[in-house]
Amino acid sequence: MESAHRFVTIDGGRMHVAEQGEGPPVIFCHGFPHTWYIWNRQLGAVAAAGYRAIAPDLRGYGRTRVREEPDSHTNRAVVGDLLALLDDIGAERAVFVGLDFGAALVWELALRAPERVSGVIVLNNPFAPRPPRPPSQLWAKAAARHFLHLDYFQKPGVADVELGASPREFLARVYFSLSADYHYLDTWRHPAEGTGYLDVLPEAPPLPWRWLSREDLDTLAQDFESTGFTGGLAWYRALDRNWELTADYADAHVTVPAYFLYGDRDTDMEGFSGHDPLGTLRAHVPDLRAVTEIADAGHLIQLERTEEVNALIVDHLRDLAARAR
Template structure:
């Protein structure tokens, strides 16, 4: 362990004990609450450990050791300069290092958005370490298939899919970083059920030729689940770190495809749970993956679609907490 702190988070509440642990990236910042079986919580883009603020106290009160981390490149965790240092195998190694640094031999791993993919592939590659897995918003798809960059390049016709837009270093940063707070407010609103654009509006997941993602985001409105203090917390994190570390995750998808070729088509055999949103494009685009769960997640204990957008554990915290506890209590 490198260090620890119980300083208040923005808004004056102590969500848990802040610790910085030695890991493959150099250091990984975690927030820990409770005692009992370890539950590791992995966030997505563009978020932080703070995305789990409504789960940490509930899991702790139910008898679990809940630990939310900052993925490498985010928050107080290390931010390697080399873009290739954000490949999936390195993130899996970070998760293993965190479990060991916490003095544990195994954990249940739960992830949202990119965190869901990180959690799933951690369970796939390290089944002895991760004894169960919960996936939020992004369904499990086994490694393999066509090269990811080729798939994303074909999406959208004349428009550019956001994953392709994120590929070139510096390009998305030039859009986002001059006004990180405003951009974050826009993406959180664009993908939240109560503030997302109407069905007939331009899709915020795509970029028009010569355009930006920002121009398709709602402006002047926050989703019901996000306070100004919440937005300030996220903005302060990214204003300090920039977005390159976070965006480098997208810039390694072809490397991941190569690195994980030995696992092509492989199921995750541990107990698993999936929670998605009925108005979340990430869930709906991968409906075929959900249909394939009898083969890809043979020990799935539950698959639930909630009435919400992409930010599921923040939009529907009570329902998510109930379903997570049912899953955990029955392991």
């Protein structure tokens, strides 16, 4: 089944979406450096199960275009886009699936507009409460000891130029480094001073890999060759602003039904989600219905373990529907 493509009017621009199937909506939210296509293998499986599967290019990515404003890449702004998408398809609510930045986005959506969320299915990035101080302060402290992409990306124009000069090479190297075939935290062995991201990332083996084809990478690279990475990097540069805008949710719990799956070799679970990510998740998401560890999988778990992830997503959707009845 081929995806249909169209545009949805959002505040300050228009959002490109790919979709398949008919039925209750399931909306997939990507991260960095991805586009809608990172969910391409999930759309058909979810559509075949009787759902309307929708994957947008989020702000800053692919064919989505928005007017540049101070808060145009905050989670609050993108939550507005997702609500506009629900209104566009005439849906009161949907199930939202998220990975990476898309995971943080759907967690925040569940806080800001729980009445529009039937449930969330999150990959690799567990819910965590708002930190006591702006995130960039924590990153700067860590970057005094070793290279940290979160800190490096804060410098406007620096990573933009470096990564934009070789989009395909960067994508191959970062995707490989985040997979189960490499230990991403080895990038921390490099000093921060005078180091670029490509200096710390490993060389990627020739394609195809066991989980990514040359055609997949070509499709993903094509968009970034057109747009560059500045739009995606703007999400990193908005994280302190997200922190400011979520003051009212500092002690909030996610109350919608939630399902969580993660790779046993995911770098976010190992190095970026605190000392006890699953304990924190359970403490703040009272309707957490399932937690599944997937063996031999890294960050792009839906590509590395496509059939297993598709089966879990469909099972979780059916569980949601059965309990709702």
